[in-house]
Amino acid sequence: MKREHSNLHPQQLTNPSSLAAGGYSFTSTGTMTSNNGKATTWEEEKGRQADGGMDELLAVLGYKVRSSDMAEVAQKLEQLEEVMGHAQEDGLSHLASDSVHYNPSDLSTWLESMLSELNPNHHFDPSADSLLGPAESSTVTSIDFTDRKHHQQPKLFEESSSSEYDLKVIPGKAVFSPTQIDSRESKRLKTDLYQTSSSPSSSSTTLGSLVASTESTRPVVLVDSQENGVRLVHLLMACAEAVQGDNLNLAEALVKQIGFLAVSQAGAMRKVATYFAEALARRIYKLYPQNSIDHSLSDILQIHFYETCPYLKPGGPPAFRLTGIGPPAHDNTDQLQEVGWKLAQLAETIHVEFEYRGFVANSLADLDASMLELRPPQFDRVRSTQPDPSAVLYDMLSWD
Amino acid sequence: MAGSNGVNLNESKRVVPLNTWVLISNFKLAYNLLRRPDGTFNRHLAEFLDRKVPANANPVDGVFSFDVIIDRGTSLLSRIYRRADAQESQPNIVDLEKPVNSDVVPVIIFFHGGSFAHSSSNSAIYDTLCRRLVGLCKAVVVSVNYRRAPENRYPCAYDDGWTALKWVNSRTWLQSKKDSKVHIYLAGDSSGGNIAHHVALRAVESGIDVLGNILLNPMFGGQERTESEKRLDGKYFVTLQDRDWYWRAFLPEREDRDHPACNPFGPKGESLEGMKFPKSLVVVAGLDLVHDRQITYAEGLKKAGQDVKLLYLEQATIGFYLLPNNNYFHTVMDEISEFVSPNC
Numbered sequence: 001m002k003r004e005h006s007n008l009h010p011q012q013l014t015n016p017s018s019l020a021a022g023g024y025s026f027t028s029t030g031t032m033t034s035n036n037g038k039a040t041t042w043e044e045e046k047g048r049q050a051d052g053g054m055d056e057l058l059a060v061l062g063y064k065v066r067s068s069d070m071a072e073v074a075q076k077l078e079q080l081e082e083v084m085g086h087a088q089e090d091g092l093s094h095l096a097s098d099s100v101h102y103n104p105s106d107l108s109t110w111l112e113s114m115l116s117e118l119n120p121n122h123h124f125d126p127s128a129d130s131l132l133g134p135a136e137s138s139t140v141t142s143i144d145f146t147d148r149k150h151h152q153q154p155k156l157f158e159e160s161s162s163s164e165y166d167l168k169v170i171p172g173k174a175v176f177s178p179t180q181i182d183s184r185e186s187k188r189l190k191t192d193l194y195q196t197s198s199s200p201s202s203s204s205t206t207l208g209s210l211v212a213s214t215e216s217t218r219p220v221v222l223v224d225s226q227e228n229g230v231r232l233v234h235l236l237m238a239c240a241e242a243v244q245g246d247n248l249n250l251a252e253a254l255v256k257q258i259g260f261l262a263v264s265q266a267g268a269m270r271k272v273a274t275y276f277a278e279a280l281a282r283r284i285y286k287l288y289p290q291n292s293i294d295h296s297l298s299d300i301l302q303i304h305f306y307e308t309c310p311y312l313k314p315g316g317p318p319a320f321r322l323t324g325i326g327p328p329a330h331d332n333t334d335q336l337q338e339v340g341w342k343l344a345q346l347a348e349t350i351h352v353e354f355e356y357r358g359f360v361a362n363s364l365a366d367l368d369a370s371m372l373e374l375r376p377p378q379f380d381r382v383r384s385t386q387p388d389p390s391a392v393l394y395d396m397l398s399w400d
Numbered sequence: 401m402a403g404s405n406g407v408n409l410n411e412s413k414r415v416v417p418l419n420t421w422v423l424i425s426n427f428k429l430a431y432n433l434l435r436r437p438d439g440t441f442n443r444h445l446a447e448f449l450d451r452k453v454p455a456n457a458n459p460v461d462g463v464f465s466f467d468v469i470i471d472r473g474t475s476l477l478s479r480i481y482r483r484a485d486a487q488e489s490q491p492n493i494v495d496l497e498k499p500v501n502s503d504v505v506p507v508i509i510f511f512h513g514g515s516f517a518h519s520s521s522n523s524a525i526y527d528t529l530c531r532r533l534v535g536l537c538k539a540v541v542v543s544v545n546y547r548r549a550p551e552n553r554y555p556c557a558y559d560d561g562w563t564a565l566k567w568v569n570s571r572t573w574l575q576s577k578k579d580s581k582v583h584i585y586l587a588g589d590s591s592g593g594n595i596a597h598h599v600a601l602r603a604v605e606s607g608i609d610v611l612g613n614i615l616l617n618p619m620f621g622g623q624e625r626t627e628s629e630k631r632l633d634g635k636y637f638v639t640l641q642d643r644d645w646y647w648r649a650f651l652p653e654r655e656d657r658d659h660p661a662c663n664p665f666g667p668k669g670e671s672l673e674g675m676k677f678p679k680s681l682v683v684v685a686g687l688d689l690v691h692d693r694q695i696t697y698a699e700g701l702k703k704a705g706q707d708v709k710l711l712y713l714e715q716a717t718i719g720f721y722l723l724p725n726n727n728y729f730h731t732v733m734d735e736i737s738e739f740v741s742p743n744c
Binding site: 060061065071078 | 413418419421422423425426428429430432448449451452453524525528722723724725
């Protein structure tokens with residue numbers, strides 16, 4: 001495997017003229033003008049200051065830290081190390097892959113974001129701490145993309161530099177519908193690909209170069225399509241937390257991502273995620289329905305909800321008694337019994353208290369209530385339209 | 401404040417300036433995120449976090465740079481740094497490889513550090529260091545973007561170094577006027593220092609002249625734990641655990657740390673006695689946990705009758721040469737300047 005083409009279009013980080021302004025200067029005798037004498041300790045070190053009070057030496061190396069913030073940044077580093085030490089070993093690579101990574105040049109903000117990832121009590125307000133104005137800062141999502149998986153089709157997310165949280169998705173090959181493509185953006189994407197892949201190489205090489213390539217400070221990040229489901233769940237949780245914590249800026253940024261990712265899913269996941277995203281968006285943007293919901297209605301909604309998903313009922317699922325009624329079988333099979341057995345097995349695996357009885361009857365008219373031994377209170381479902389008793393079960397248990 | 405594994409974080413804070421502490425601690429923590437317990441590496445996050453700078457054909461402080469492809473087969477790139485002529489404001493493309501203009505022009509082939517896994521030629525820390533070397537030594541610097549572990553294990557990095565050496569040696573525009581030969585020095589820090597040693601070995605065996613080796617905190621190791629490794633484990637930014645990880649990532653899969661790549665003068669190593677090995681400047685930081693290994697290396701060269709100067713900097717930590725804010729930095733720069741001086 002080859003080296004990624006990280007050199008071809010590396011990120012423009014420091015303005016060359018800032019280097020000339022005094023990041024370092026080299027005289028022919030090789031002496032530096034600062035810090036003559038013995039090495040200064042951190043208590044004595046004041047640091048040279050350039051524009052905006054930035055530490056010049058770190059600026060040359062790509063890190064923007066105000067000299068006056070140095071001690072605080074050091075403190076955050078210590079905190080982060082402590083917190084990382086407590087996390088499990090595996091938890092660190094999890095952190096790497098699931099975090100939203102902020103601009104690494106803005107050390108203070110990046111550290112804050114990492115701290116808030118690991119420590120739920122740590123309050124993080126990216127807009128407050130960020131050194132960089134909206135034009136420069138960008139929120140980046142970094143996804144773990146192990147080299148083993150490079151046969152999968154990755155998608156590309158590009159950050160817009162117009163606002164700190166404004167994320168735009170560049171559609172990948174087969175995932176997003178054509179109507180979502182902004183034609184200007186897709187052209188830019190193509191251009192980047194042509195510029196950066198100059199030799200036949202593995203997909204991870206090309207993508208690796210895209211990570212570093214850009215004419216502006218916008219980093220391009222890769223997303224592994226298979227991990228989107230997990231990512232979605234994390235995003236939903238994070239967004240809900242943000243809403244609960246009244247951190248609406250962050251919640252808004254996250255809900256946009258959720259919307260995009262939800263569309264990339266299929267089936268039930270897509271539906272559920274979309275519903276949640278909508279609900280979260282309503283909370284965030286305070287889009288409440290015109291007529292305020294009254295208590296009785298919300299009670300009814302709750303009842304319906306727990307009826308549909310008894311698993312989620314506080315206190316766990318109710319005991320389940322099923323009476324299977326079917327016509328006599330013409331062969332030697334006892335379908336009612338079989339169905340009962342299968343259900344009993346299923347009930348055991350999902351820890352639902354289960355009782356089954358089978359009744360053979362030619363028609364429902366042959367039964368009377370006393371035979372069924374109805375016990376209050378309970379929810380009764382009687383379906384008589386299905387000739388096949390096993391169909392009764394599917395009816396009862398299907399959630400769609 | 402004690403760290404979670406009993407490490408006293410204040411110790412490292414006491415021995416380096418605060419901004420150095422911030423820089424190296426940040427690397428340490430970021431790198432912790434990148435190494436996975438199963439030996440794989442989060443390359444994409446690594447590239448995202450690495451602060452990079454572009455090449456710049458416009459001279460800045462008298463130095464300009466440009467990237468070249470040395471080998472298309474392996475996508476081997478290098479960044480070349482040169483001194484700008486006084487009158488030159490904007491070299492155009494033909495000027496980039498203009499023949500060097502002096503009797504003697506040292507050409508330093510530089511291998512960046514990163515424990516074989518991290519960093520690139522366009523990493524800001526190494527771009528800055530290479531620019532310094534140009535002015536310091538009045539040299540051309542060729543920074544090799546070698547293939548990294550764990551995706552590319554031994555001997556890829558050495559192969560790339562060797563390819564770069566052959567390339568440099570065959571550039572007529574790099575020949576010094578005095579003898580129409582390229583005056584080559586090999587230099588590197590951490591894993592780069594290790595690479596410099598092994599490339600020099602190949603040079604000797606193939607008859608290419610290397611005038612000197614400059615090894616800054618070179619990365620060596622061994623199966624046994626040395627005294628400094630045990631004593632300094634976790635104290636100054638580096639742990640044995642991470643060292644082990646990087647060796648496992650670089651060395652062939654069933655090899656241990658006594659493999660000669662890691663331990664050149666160890667039980668599986670060979671003596672350099674009788675070889676025309678280049679003179680070496682070995683810079684050792686006293687607070688680098690593998691400094692015993694580096695000293696052993698220097699002694700191994702000496703025992704084999706080779707010319708070696710050991711510069712032991714008692715209270716220096718890893719990365720001291722990245723920021724010009726300490727005395728050791730200036731000492732080392734002076735030594736390098738003298739080492740590469742045409743007068744030697």
